[in-house]
Amino acid sequence: MSSAPPTSQTGPNPVGPNPVGPADAPGPADGRRRRPRRPGRMRRAGALLAGLALAAAAVALQSTALGREESSAALTWTGGLGEEVVASRFSARVKGVYGARSVQTTDAAEKVEKATTSGIFVVVTLEATAHREPQQFAAPVLLTDDDKRYQATDKVDSSLTIVNPYIQPGWWTEGVAVFEVPVNALTGARFVLPLKNGFIGETYQPEVEVDLGLDEAGTQRLIADAKDVYPLTSKQ
Amino acid sequence: MTSPPGGGTRRRRPIAVPVTALVLSAGLGVTAALGGFADAPKEPPKQLGPGAVVDQKQFLTKFVTSRTVYQPDEYGPGGRRFLEVELEVTNKGDETTGTGAPGKDGYFFAKGLLAMSPAITPEGGPIVNIADEGVPSRQLHPGVASTVVLRYELPEGQEPPEKVRFDVGTFEFLEQFTIVTGSWILEQDGAADDSPPKVVAQVTLPVERGEEG
Numbered sequence: 001m002s003s004a005p006p007t008s009q010t011g012p013n014p015v016g017p018n019p020v021g022p023a024d025a026p027g028p029a030d031g032r033r034r035r036p037r038r039p040g041r042m043r044r045a046g047a048l049l050a051g052l053a054l055a056a057a058a059v060a061l062q063s064t065a066l067g068r069e070e071s072s073a074a075l076t077w078t079g080g081l082g083e084e085v086v087a088s089r090f091s092a093r094v095k096g097v098y099g100a101r102s103v104q105t106t107d108a109a110e111k112v113e114k115a116t117t118s119g120i121f122v123v124v125t126l127e128a129t130a131h132r133e134p135q136q137f138a139a140p141v142l143l144t145d146d147d148k149r150y151q152a153t154d155k156v157d158s159s160l161t162i163v164n165p166y167i168q169p170g171w172w173t174e175g176v177a178v179f180e181v182p183v184n185a186l187t188g189a190r191f192v193l194p195l196k197n198g199f200i201g202e203t204y205q206p207e208v209e210v211d212l213g214l215d216e217a218g219t220q221r222l223i224a225d226a227k228d229v230y231p232l233t234s235k236q
Numbered sequence: 237m238t239s240p241p242g243g244g245t246r247r248r249r250p251i252a253v254p255v256t257a258l259v260l261s262a263g264l265g266v267t268a269a270l271g272g273f274a275d276a277p278k279e280p281p282k283q284l285g286p287g288a289v290v291d292q293k294q295f296l297t298k299f300v301t302s303r304t305v306y307q308p309d310e311y312g313p314g315g316r317r318f319l320e321v322e323l324e325v326t327n328k329g330d331e332t333t334g335t336g337a338p339g340k341d342g343y344f345f346a347k348g349l350l351a352m353s354p355a356i357t358p359e360g361g362p363i364v365n366i367a368d369e370g371v372p373s374r375q376l377h378p379g380v381a382s383t384v385v386l387r388y389e390l391p392e393g394q395e396p397p398e399k400v401r402f403d404v405g406t407f408e409f410l411e412q413f414t415i416v417t418g419s420w421i422l423e424q425d426g427a428a429d430d431s432p433p434k435v436v437a438q439v440t441l442p443v444e445r446g447e448e449g
Contacts, residue, residue: 102370115371119380148378151332155371180373182380 074194074207081213087206090135090167092128092193094210099123099226103156103178106233115155119182120223123230124191124212126162127172134166138196140177143209145188153180160232162193176232186219278425281403282437290437292348294333294407294420295376298324302441304396305387319356319396319443321386327376329420335364335374335384345376346386347422350433351403358389401440405433 079085084093100121104114115121122142128135140162142150155178158164162175177191194207214222267273284290289298300322308315325345327333336344338352339361346364356362365372366382376382390396411418425434 105371113371115373116369118369147330149331150377151375153373154375155369155373180375180377182377185379 074203074205076192076207076209078209078211080211083210085208085210087208089132089195089206090128090130090208092126092208092210093172094124094126094191094212096125097122097191097212097214097222098125098230099222100230101226101228103230103232105156105160106231107157107160108234114229115153117155117180119180120186120226121153121230122179122181122186122189122222124177124179125174126177126191126193127174128162128167128193129172130167130169132169134168136166136196137163138194139163140179141192141194142179142181142185143190143192144181144185148185149192150179150181150185152177155180156232160234163196178230178232183223186214186222187216189214281435284437284439286441288437288439290404290406290439292404292406292436293423294327294329294409295345295348296326296328297348297404299402299439299441300324300383301444302400303444304390304446306447317390317396319388319390319400321388321400321402321441323384323386324381325376325384326381327378329378332375332377333420335366335376337361337364338386345384348405348407349386349402350405350422350435353401353403354397356388356390356397356400358391362389363387396443396445399440399442401438403435404437404439406436 075088077085077087081094081097084091100123102114102116103121103123104112106112124140128137139152139158141152144150152158152161152163160176162173162177165173165175167173177193181189189212191210191212192207193210195205197205212218284299286299286301289296291297302319302321305318305320306315307318325335327345334344336342336346338346338349340350342349364384364386365374366376367385368383373382376384406423407420408423409418410421422433423436424431426432
């Protein structure tokens with residue numbers, strides 16, 4: 001739309017029936033036919049280079065794309081053993097980690113069951129409080145060093161664990177989480193406490209991730225100190 | 237692109253069109269000779285027996301044994317009879333999953349047992365759990381081999397079959413491009429959306445007779 005000033009020589013199209021022929025377009029000088037002016041060799045090389053650079057940049061950008069895990073993950077607040085980890089809707093503190101060869105549960109009806117395992121039970125004791133509204137936790141996860149996710153075991157009735165109570169604002173509620181894992185999954189394991197998801201399925205929910213401090217020595221200690229029977233009752 | 241009259245340059249023969257036609261027809265001919273665009277003939281499922289191990293990608297499944305079990309009634313005469321199928325299942329995935337339920341409407345691990353013949357269909361389906369550790373569990377943890385038992389209640393008066401055969405499918409991980417993580421689904425037999433699940437193996441287990449009531 002904008003009309004170029006008549007003195008312009010940079011237009012990509014022939015600017016007139018008699019363009020000033022550049023030196024690099026040697027044609028037959030018979031004047032029978034004028035070819036449209038081609039862009040100079042340098043310009044073509046430049047355009048090619050720019051195109052390649054853009055393509056390379058686009059490919060390089062792919063490497064910064066979020067992975068499956070990252071793009072869908074919850075918002076995670078991290079901390080260590082014994083620390084109070086303050087997330088957006090609740091705070092949690094892991095008080096201790098214990099190993100056990102078996103877990104004996106006594107439910108409200110005094111029914112006693114003893115669960116055994118080919119691996120090891122990991123019992124995490126913790127407490128939590130909510131900030132504004134009551135919250136309830138979903139099944140906690142033990143996240144291993146190689147990103148395998150072990151859900152809390154169903155051999156222990158969930159009514160005896162931290163999943164059961166509503167976490168109220170104003171005071172701390174104590175509870176346990178029990179996992180069943182192979183012994184080789186212990187080193188570097190982290191404890192993940194997610195919130196129960198509603199019917200609609202909210203994404204980016206807050207969760208707390210606590211490093212259980214299980215280095216090589218810590219793992220050996222946990223295994224060596226593992227109780228033969230860890231008792232759990234509905235009464236605290 | 238007309239040539240200058242008189243022909244100062246050599247006249248070019250138009251070969252692009254014939255060459256293209258030749259290549260196309262040759263390609264079509266070869267494709268037709270190799271069976272056209274139809275699906276390649278399907279491999280028949282492997283026929284396996286007791287002790288066979290089937291790689292279901294998400295799981296490594298060993299078909300151990302099948303047996304009948306009699307459970308006497310606690311409070312009187314009679315009892316119930318079951319057909320049990322024992323499997324050893326290793327979860328090769330990255331997260332805990334469940335033992336699930338077999339068949340068309342199944343879910344989780346047991347969904348990979350596509351069909352059973354002869355079919356025993358107790359009301360509510362068989363009980364599928366891991367029962368050898370004091371408390372029954374329905375979880376398959378990653379990297380752990382668990383003894384999964386499918387327990388089918390036999391209807392009153394029905395003789396248990398001599399042997400049972402399972403059509404075994406395999407799983408594949410479906411990546412999703414939304415914020416939802418992917419999930420394991422059954423591999424299908426064919427490209428269409430409604431293709432039936434692919435049967436990679438048929439495992440036949442003789443049914444051992446336990447004590448009868």
